[in-house]
Amino acid sequence: MSDKPEVNRARRNILIATGCAGGVATVASAVPFAASMLPSERAKAIGAPVEADISYLAAGEMMRVEWRGQPVWIVHRTKEMLDGVKADDVKVADPKSERKPDELTPEYARNEFRSIKPEYLVVVGICSHLGCSPSDRLKAQPEPFDPDWKGGFYCPCHGSLFDLAGRVYKNKPAPDNLAVPPYTFLSDTKLLIGEDKKA
Secondary structure, eight states, rough: OOTTTHHHHHHHHHHHHHHHHHHHHHHHHHHHHHHTTTOOOOHHHHSSSSEOOOOOOOOEEEEEEEEEEEEEEEEEEEEHHHHHHHGGGGGGTTOOOOSSSHHHGGGGGGGGTSSSSSTTTEOOOTTTTTTTEEEEEEEEETTTTBTTTSSSSEETTTTTTEESSBBBBSSSOOSSOOOOOOOOEESSSEEEEOOOOOO
């Protein structure tokens, strides 16, 4: 009878020690599990804004950068290209970018040329029809799909056409204009894609 309190105390100490060890083990296994659910550095980098140096982009040329795994096209438009955009107003389905304005065209690009500076077009190069990447046909010249082509983008998959402001032509499979990503000018020669002044 005299050893029962000591046995009970020993059992209690074993139970407490086991419970503490179990708690420590649970925390030790939960921390890496919870940490594994956070985005990796690579995933953070994929969604991060991207700088583009446009100092070497000559008038009439296009460059490509990748942002969030998507191609972004930057076109340095000439005066002739800008005149072609004006002439295409009657051919395009959404000349003023009024469809899905917040989704496809930030407020600062809801203008005649869909850009902050008229000479620079910045669009995501993914067709709004089935996600293809159209080919650039920047020169104004007769094309099999349009004898009066003023320059723009042609999606060979299903024949959608986009002008040099990324606006889709009427009666084509693509329902919407090419998206304008958030962007800002860091200087006259540098763009930041993926972030704008509102961000």
